[in-house]
Amino acid sequence: MSSLFNSLRLRIRPYSPRPQIHQWLFRRRIPLDLPFPIASFTFDDFPRSALHNGGRLLKQFDARGTYYASLGLMNTDHVTQGPCFTREDLDVLLADGHELGCHTYAHVGARQKGLVVFEEEIRKNRQHMKEILPGHALRNFAYPGGEVTLRLKRRMRNYALSSRGTYTGINRGSVDLDLLLCQNLRDFIPLDNVREVVADCCANPGWLIFYGHDVRDNPSSGGCTPEYLEAVLRIVSQRCRIMTVDDALALIRNGAA
Secondary structure, eight states: HHHHHHHHHTOOOOOSSOOOGGGTTSSSSSEEOOOSSSEEEEEEEEEEHHHIIHHHHHTTOOOOOOEEEEEGGTTTTETEEEEEOHHHHHHHHHHHOOOOEEOOOTTTOTTTTOOOHHHHHHHHHHHHHHHHTTTOOOOOOOGGGGOOOHHHHHHEEEGOEEHHHHHHOOOOEEEEEEEEEEEOOOTTSOHHHHHHHHHHHHTTOOOEEEEOBBBSSSOOOOOOOOOHHHHHHHHHTSSEEOHHHHHHHHHHHHHOO
């Protein structure tokens, strides 16, 4: 029994303090072999401040972000994150070259409802997007609240090129497309920690995915200030190529081919 525990312990990846069974079962793997490190900045739920403050900062560094939208939240006010995106924001986002990604329509989590309801929420979000922006497809997904189940994970290849969770880590080696690892983008994380993980990603080139929510002077617990985001962008941009999730996947697939 002790040898089994030791074997599992050795498989724990760096920066993954809460490894769980979801990371080891039903993996949809793709090899990642990069000559240089890459990074993506993603924002969940799509608060307006993530675009109007965060998007502005990304453009200053000649970078673009990925915004995972629950279309059922459009034109609403989030209790902690502030105003959510509007219909006009979708046009601004795409015109600026950012990527629009997919959540569930009403931000339903995987453990809140059964699998059938969750899948219907994904389809509803995608269908509503087709009605709002004809011809635009939501290609990449993020699990609302980071909630994932094994049954759902087995199904996600039917709905998205990739699905990002909230497990901490660097995507490298054999990447699991149905549970991409990420780094928190929150004020309470010291910038020295950011420098450390960027240095790690450069030493053995991989894919860093940062995720947050609102970007404003008084952020929610899941957000950050514009000053913090600018500092992180300055650190990351000096050593990594910043890309949207969709562009990063295209690069990785071309490398694999």
